[in-house]
Amino acid sequence: MDIRERIDPQLRTRLEQYRQLVGVDGLSGVRDIPERRRRQAELTASRGAQVIPDDDDVHDQVIAHGVASPVSLWVYRPRATTRPAPCVYYLHGGGLVAGSVAGDHARLARLARATGCVVVAVEYRLAPENPYPAALDDCYGGLVGVADGHRELGIDPDRIALYGTSAGGCLAAAVALLARDRGGPAIAHQMLVSPMLDDLSSTPSTVVNTGFGAWSREANIQSWQAWLGQDFGTDRISPYAAPARARDLTDLPPTYLDVGDLDLLRDEAVDFARRLSWAGVPVELHVYPGGIHGGESLAPDAELSVRIRGYRQDALRRALRGELF
Template sequence: MTNERTGSTRIRLYTPTGARSGAALLWIHGGGLLFGDAKQDEALCLSTAERLGIVIVSANYRFAPEHPFPAAHDDVLSAWRWLLEHATELGIDSKRIVIGGESAGAGLAAGLVQRIHDEGGAAPCGQWLFAPMLDDRTAARRELDALRHFVWDNESNREGWSGHLGTATGAATAPEYAVPGRRTDVSGLPPAFITWGDIELFAEEDRAYADALRDAGVPVTTDVVEGAPHGFSNWAKETPSAKALVERAQEWLRTVTAQA
């Protein structure tokens, strides 16, 4: 692992010690848009790089509310562009890159995928989304506050989204790419792997996004873990269910990059 920088954005670069497959992953950490660091996903990045022989760029980004949208979005876009610029020297086929993340990072990943699609040019071959934070309208549903979801509840969700957007949640409109779950036309986006726990706050919005992608003809693999709270594959990564989920996700990643 080495630390790199692109402009003001700090990134961590993971390269496999063995043979490289030619594929790569841009990974974006979680933290509710308010906190976190690429270092928190070291175990996942190391495991994935070694198991699949892929290069991984794990991006840091600025946080709300001090830095509202588009700050974090621009930072992960900068990391994407850095990865493309250095693809040849890193032995990466630019057609075999996936964008992924967890929680808020998965939401940033989904928004980034949408923007890349709209702008044209080199595009990811897949999106790898763990419990993505996709839709501010969930935060606007005050009846969800009483449920007190473990790890990330709706009051925390509202704080994250309102800081990111700089406005109250659930407004009539939102800036393009800031709220991926609001996008009405998701046709043409790359294949997706989306996983969530069935008891977490994001279960409904994640299912809705997966359904929208499928309805638009996008290949989607969903992995819904029964009884799992938000982010368990990270903070409970040593449990059998978390290990099994990561292995299933990595196999999807291996397959989608091999087919690109």
């Protein structure tokens, strides 16, 4: 069966509409980083205006916390949320070369409302202008600033979760490793959504689940090259740069991980979940039939997207608010 026929029908319809908008190759035909950024901006624009409820408190602030340059954070707080509230520290996707918090404003406001958490999103520097470890420095420095400023933010420092999607999943996993190895900040939970973990891009899913208009193997390799610079393709890669290379996964926070079965990053996500479990880390893994990389962004109202978001929100409430379902 053609892989396109296995894509969830609602996602497939939306993918075809996107390809008609930007070209038959969709995100698969990206030739360079500027074009990647243009196409991802077009994808964001195709979702329509991002409406944030009036009764949500959304603001940005800048911290300077042990990094080369100040880190910009966006804070989303439902006004009904009590203090101190649990916190979701969010790292956006974009292949480490594109994307921004602004592209996820409405999504983050909805996440805060659905979970009753304060959501803090970090605006990290992008490759290739800023290769490894710039984005990681920003994300870790931002987390330290959030933990240290927990009183001002009205959050509980013992209930902070990392939430990373795609490239943000790479950074979230790396931040968890750094926090473990540096003795903090404490992380209560990590949520990795279709995480980009393996710089080798050599698993069966990276070869098979590509070329149909969504994220492609070529685009994935291009992103790793931009992020790793001259170290790409060598044995000098740090596990903080590509978490799949981490040998020791013990003492990491409980982890929720989900990925589509037609996502080219499927195998590295499943392997990371398995290795976390072998290391004694509590793991919840979901592999969704018909799911593709970025499917939720393409079709946020699709039944599959709604179901996936519900599972994630339930997992965050269980982990941070002690609620049972």
